[in-house]
Amino acid sequence: MGAIVTGFGLGVIEGLTKVFYPEASNTVIFIIMAIVLMIRPAGLFGTAK
Amino acid sequence: MKHQRIALLVMVAFFALAPTMIYPLFLMKVMCFALFACAFNLLIGYGGLLSFGHAMFLGFAGYIAAHAAKVWGFNPEFAILAAVAAAALLGLGAGLIAIRRQGIYFAMITLALAQMVFFFCLQAPFTGGEDGIQAVPRGRLFGLIDLAPVFNMYVLVFAIFLGGFLLIYRVIHSPFGQVLKAIRENEPRAISLGYDTDRYKLLAFVLSAALAGLAGGTKALVFQLASLTDVHWSMSGEVVLMTLVGGLGTVFGPVVGALVIVAMANYLAQLGAWVTVVQGIIFVICVLTFRRGVVGELAHFLKKPL
Numbered sequence: 001m002g003a004i005v006t007g008f009g010l011g012v013i014e015g016l017t018k019v020f021y022p023e024a025s026n027t028v029i030f031i032i033m034a035i036v037l038m039i040r041p042a043g044l045f046g047t048a049k
Numbered sequence: 050m051k052h053q054r055i056a057l058l059v060m061v062a063f064f065a066l067a068p069t070m071i072y073p074l075f076l077m078k079v080m081c082f083a084l085f086a087c088a089f090n091l092l093i094g095y096g097g098l099l100s101f102g103h104a105m106f107l108g109f110a111g112y113i114a115a116h117a118a119k120v121w122g123f124n125p126e127f128a129i130l131a132a133v134a135a136a137a138l139l140g141l142g143a144g145l146i147a148i149r150r151q152g153i154y155f156a157m158i159t160l161a162l163a164q165m166v167f168f169f170c171l172q173a174p175f176t177g178g179e180d181g182i183q184a185v186p187r188g189r190l191f192g193l194i195d196l197a198p199v200f201n202m203y204v205l206v207f208a209i210f211l212g213g214f215l216l217i218y219r220v221i222h223s224p225f226g227q228v229l230k231a232i233r234e235n236e237p238r239a240i241s242l243g244y245d246t247d248r249y250k251l252l253a254f255v256l257s258a259a260l261a262g263l264a265g266g267t268k269a270l271v272f273q274l275a276s277l278t279d280v281h282w283s284m285s286g287e288v289v290l291m292t293l294v295g296g297l298g299t300v301f302g303p304v305v306g307a308l309v310i311v312a313m314a315n316y317l318a319q320l321g322a323w324v325t326v327v328q329g330i331i332f333v334i335c336v337l338t339f340r341r342g343v344v345g346e347l348a349h350f351l352k353k354p355l
Contacts, residue, residue: 027168
């Protein structure tokens with residue numbers, strides 16, 4: 001479930017970035033990944049073991 | 050110890066005599082990448098940390114050295130020092146963020162940070178975007194020695210490479226290196242023995258970043274060019290390849306690996322896009338048949354660490 005939702009979400013975010021600030025569209029997903037791994041190491045939908 | 054000394058002599062003799070037979074610019078490229086791979090090996094081979102963003106240190110340091118030499122008019126030694134300092138600072142920042150996670154998460158965070166640095170290098174006004182910084186002057190070393198002749202540049206690169214290599218060798222065989230190995234083998238146990246593992250890992254990360262920066266700064270002066278290829282994530286992949294082909298966690302492995310990979314990229318260039326295919330095949334063969342790498346297998350055969 002997490003893979004579907006975040007895959008869709010990240011696709012939308014990348015698309016939207018392409019509209020407003022095209023240069024950053026390749027980088028934005030990595031920024032989001034870094035932030036998510038910082039605050040939720042198990043991922044948005046994962047549970048910490 | 051005796052075998053390592055012989056191997057060191059062989060390596061020094063090779064790089065000292067080879068320019069009479071092999072194109073010196075190619076050898077300088079090999080030495081830059083060898084130092085880069087050695088720095089990377091310090092982190093993965095001895096600290097057990099797989100960083101997938103080491104290109105950011107190589108490339109960013111290259112930009113700093115090129116900018117310092119070209120725009121600020123620094124002497125080459127200060128341009129390279131500025132590059133090392135910049136890479137160490139970047140390593141400190143990246144390390145503080147990445148060290149808190151382990152395994153795949155560590156690799157992914159370093160990759161994410163490297164992509165951000167790539168984006169910065171693409172957009173920042175001083176890097177020249179897609180063009181990079183071209184026609185970087187090599188300048189005069191200490192204001193005395195003109196580095197434009199190939200021989201002078203070769204001696205400088207050789208000295209930097211050897212200095213970096215011996216520093217890494219010393220670090221590996223110091224108590225600090227032993228603690229790093231303990232962390233690689235069993236981190237909870239190292240913690241239970243009272244070692245502040247995060248501090249050791251951060252120190253190793255910064256050290257590795259600074260040495261990668263040394264390689265990057267030198268490379269920018271050798272080729273008089275700092276470009277985006279050095280910051281691209283494929284460079285991070287290439288350095289993993291060099292280290293694996295040469296032998297993970299061996300002192301001389303990364304040097305051999307860098308020689309093999311750079312030689313392949315150079316001498317197979319007429320194959321065009323097929324170079325990556327050949328590289329991939331060699332990588333697969335390497336992983337399937339000799340997993341310890343060239344030097345790793347040799348060391349296993351001799352039953353001595355190399």
